[in-house]
Amino acid sequence: MSYDATFRVWRGDAAGGDLQTFTVEVNEGEVVLDVIHRLQATQVGDLAVRWNCKAGKCGSCSAEINGRPRLMCMTRMSTFGEDETVTVTPMRTFPVVRDLVTDVSYNYEKAAQIPAFTPRPREADGSHRMQQVDVERSQEFRKCIECFLCQDTCHVIRDHEENKAVFAGPRFLIRLAELDMHPLDVVDRKHEAQDEFGLGYCNITKCCSEVCPEGIHLTDNGIIPLKERVVDRRYDPLTWLGSKIRRRRPD
Amino acid sequence: MELERHEYDVIVVGAGGAGLRAAIAAHESGARTAVVCKSLLGKAHTVMAEGGIAAAMANAYPEDNWRVHFRDTMRGGKMLNHWRMAQLHAQEAPDRVRELEDWGALFDRTPDGLISQRDFGGHRYARLAHVGDRTGLELIRTLQQRTVALGIDVYMECTVTRLLTGENGVTGAFGYWRESGRFVAWSAPSVVLATGGIGKSYKVTSNSWEYTGDGHSLALQAGATLVNMEFVQFHPTGMVWPPSVRGILVTESVRGDGGILKNSAGNRFMFDYIPDFFRKETAETEAEADRWYDDKKNNRRPPELLPRDEVARAINSEVKAGRGTPHGGVYLDIASRRSAEYIRKRLPSMYHQFKELAEVDITAEAMEVGPTCHYVMGGVEVDPDTEAARVPGLFAAGEVAGGMHGSNRLGGNSLSDLLVFGRRAGLAAAEHARSRPGPAPLPDDDLADAARAALAPFEREGGENPYAVQHDLQQTMHDLVGIIRTAPEMEQALERIAALRERVGNLSVEGHRQYNPGWHLALDLPHMLLVSECIARAALERQESRGGHTRDDFPATNDEWSRTNLICSRASDGTVALSRQPLPTMPAELAEVFEEVPA
Ligand code: SF4
Ligand code: SF4
Ligand code: FES
Numbered sequence: 001m002s003y004d005a006t007f008r009v010w011r012g013d014a015a016g017g018d019l020q021t022f023t024v025e026v027n028e029g030e031v032v033l034d035v036i037h038r039l040q041a042t043q044v045g046d047l048a049v050r051w052n053c054k055a056g057k058c059g060s061c062s063a064e065i066n067g068r069p070r071l072m073c074m075t076r077m078s079t080f081g082e083d084e085t086v087t088v089t090p091m092r093t094f095p096v097v098r099d100l101v102t103d104v105s106y107n108y109e110k111a112a113q114i115p116a117f118t119p120r121p122r123e124a125d126g127s128h129r130m131q132q133v134d135v136e137r138s139q140e141f142r143k144c145i146e147c148f149l150c151q152d153t154c155h156v157i158r159d160h161e162e163n164k165a166v167f168a169g170p171r172f173l174i175r176l177a178e179l180d181m182h183p184l185d186v187v188d189r190k191h192e193a194q195d196e197f198g199l200g201y202c203n204i205t206k207c208c209s210e211v212c213p214e215g216i217h218l219t220d221n222g223i224i225p226l227k228e229r230v231v232d233r234r235y236d237p238l239t240w241l242g243s244k245i246r247r248r249r250p251d
Numbered sequence: 252m253e254l255e256r257h258e259y260d261v262i263v264v265g266a267g268g269a270g271l272r273a274a275i276a277a278h279e280s281g282a283r284t285a286v287v288c289k290s291l292l293g294k295a296h297t298v299m300a301e302g303g304i305a306a307a308m309a310n311a312y313p314e315d316n317w318r319v320h321f322r323d324t325m326r327g328g329k330m331l332n333h334w335r336m337a338q339l340h341a342q343e344a345p346d347r348v349r350e351l352e353d354w355g356a357l358f359d360r361t362p363d364g365l366i367s368q369r370d371f372g373g374h375r376y377a378r379l380a381h382v383g384d385r386t387g388l389e390l391i392r393t394l395q396q397r398t399v400a401l402g403i404d405v406y407m408e409c410t411v412t413r414l415l416t417g418e419n420g421v422t423g424a425f426g427y428w429r430e431s432g433r434f435v436a437w438s439a440p441s442v443v444l445a446t447g448g449i450g451k452s453y454k455v456t457s458n459s460w461e462y463t464g465d466g467h468s469l470a471l472q473a474g475a476t477l478v479n480m481e482f483v484q485f486h487p488t489g490m491v492w493p494p495s496v497r498g499i500l501v502t503e504s505v506r507g508d509g510g511i512l513k514n515s516a517g518n519r520f521m522f523d524y525i526p527d528f529f530r531k532e533t534a535e536t537e538a539e540a541d542r543w544y545d546d547k548k549n550n551r552r553p554p555e556l557l558p559r560d561e562v563a564r565a566i567n568s569e570v571k572a573g574r575g576t577p578h579g580g581v582y583l584d585i586a587s588r589r590s591a592e593y594i595r596k597r598l599p600s601m602y603h604q605f606k607e608l609a610e611v612d613i614t615a616e617a618m619e620v621g622p623t624c625h626y627v628m629g630g631v632e633v634d635p636d637t638e639a640a641r642v643p644g645l646f647a648a649g650e651v652a653g654g655m656h657g658s659n660r661l662g663g664n665s666l667s668d669l670l671v672f673g674r675r676a677g678l679a680a681a682e683h684a685r686s687r688p689g690p691a692p693l694p695d696d697d698l699a700d701a702a703r704a705a706l707a708p709f710e711r712e713g714g715e716n717p718y719a720v721q722h723d724l725q726q727t728m729h730d731l732v733g734i735i736r737t738a739p740e741m742e743q744a745l746e747r748i749a750a751l752r753e754r755v756g757n758l759s760v761e762g763h764r765q766y767n768p769g770w771h772l773a774l775d776l777p778h779m780l781l782v783s784e785c786i787a788r789a790a791l792e793r794q795e796s797r798g799g800h801t802r803d804d805f806p807a808t809n810d811e812w813s814r815t816n817l818i819c820s821r822a823s824d825g826t827v828a829l830s831r832q833p834l835p836t837m838p839a840e841l842a843e844v845f846e847e848v849p850a
Pocket of ligand 2: 144145147213214
């Protein structure tokens, strides 16, 4: 059941690096992260890689496998032929720290800039009442495991370092959409979405939705509706007011 | 020596649910607070929690209240829990859940718009607030976003290797940045340990690489005590196939939502394993068990929902008796019992996990599952109200603290534990810092010594490979201090641990200090070894079976032991010392709970 695979893994740091070739054992049922771990344990003890859950739940093990942004722990070796060379490189959109580990602080900075969730008051009995259908829209975006693969993919910032200052990336556009659709939140962030987080830079190529390991429909369910509401808000304040009021449950 | 220095009132070590909740509480009560964590913010092991947060909110069953939750928790822990912790936990959990909503959490709803609550093993009523089967992610993201909104400092990918102490207790902590390998020292009068558990000492575990017992070991070395270390929870349902995913958790919600366990002969074997202790509240026939899902008033619970220790032992016995699946587990079947649509809706991440990792469609076929090391009930001995350890200025909350869960934890009680005691620890840590005149100086010698110890693996040439040593430790604990234990095996384990200690003293690593996983593991290994020794010693000493501690040579519970805790401390020669301590006595008005609520 085992075979020897050829792996090319990028090794290096901020100063530079290159692809190194390894021959490494692969067993039945393994994923790319298992093979990287075997390299660590047997050939290159200092090979740098992030991971935590090994079950696609924490979003730590993001990398590019044969050029595709993917989670290493959810990429089964059986998707490759036994004689196929598997190439693993760090996410290109973020600066390399070492080997497969990148500096993702851009994402944490954007997250911190988003105006915080602010709830309406609780009801008289201390509860918040919301209907399942109303929470489900935001829940879709709260499935996000912050793997940042969508950020890595988005052409607005991939190879365009200069756009990072003005564009928050798909992950944080859906965070804005999530808050906008949140039944309890009372803050309007549409203005910031456009002017500070760069909603207008997105031209709806949908590449972000394609790579999302959680299957979140970033563009269809998040970014496009947000764009529509921003337009409403800008040109027709009454429409916006109406939609905001309709979203409240009738008491 | 090159060293980055910082000063705070409260340092929280760990950024899972307990750590973040502690940091929020400390910050909100005015303390200058920082969180130090080994991974990126938002990646902590709490994200792996699937089922939900246990809280007697009575949204699903008006009969539910804190006294019933308290009773369930104590019975689940076979009465070894610290009664005061179990009481505070049951009383405060509902408020801790509600406040998450004020910070943005979106739980699944009941038809009238309240937080929906689901069934779980050992809980009399449906009580777990949940979001599909990704409740832990919701909890961590909510606390993360709150932490960021409050502007609390977070030192990400930074490992604490030592607690610094002076005559009056804690003075700070010493650690290194994983990215650069550079050293950091924090001066602080209060440190909250929220480092989680120890599962990485075992071969088959649901725990991530972070679970190396750092907090347990740091506390012990600083002079604090550990309680109940012999109690390790093996979750009954981990994946068993393929080998590379062995141990990954399969949530208890599968059983709560209707899944049943079957052996290779197709028998629903849990009916053969109902212990007397739970007989009155467990269904006797399959028909009654099946009726329970819709009519809880007139039927008793299916035996699949017995506490985890009971189910794990039963699976272990079935496999040993030759009635296991081809890959050495048993079948967990929900496919034949619920519609595909229902399964995908209630258990989306389980569906995804099996589809992606095992090529199994859980809406069409049964899963293969077996026990996996999941949780340590034992931990730092703390004061129930303040989570203060025996060293002044040291606090512990969440999995790293002991006492709350007794000999076995109920599912769902972990996330509520993190919130209730995380908050209490943060408040008490801030209060303690206020009582101190100011930062104590950190002696240069102590800092230099900590740095020397951390760099030692680079100095040695041709020593032991840390990955090989870790592997041997995991094999030892798996084989000799696992689910079923005997004295000769544990004695052998202690001998092997002694031999491993020699090898850990002789580790060497290649490369340099920048993001070097081999070096990081070399620094985690002494912690893993120390907690493994505590577990093995305590397990050898406790000559009875109870909860997460099963002795083949002492299969029954024992009255004397029902009143006794085992305490680990550090002897003057650096070894682990063990002592017996009477259980705290429950006040009469709480003892009544066990009579007033029908079993
Ligand atoms: S749809 Fe927008 S956000 Fe997504 S990848 Fe394309 S440009 Fe980027
Ligand atoms: S939206 Fe999807 S791809 Fe983007 S960070 Fe979240 S989980 Fe990853
Ligand atoms: S390790 Fe958690 S997503 Fe891969």
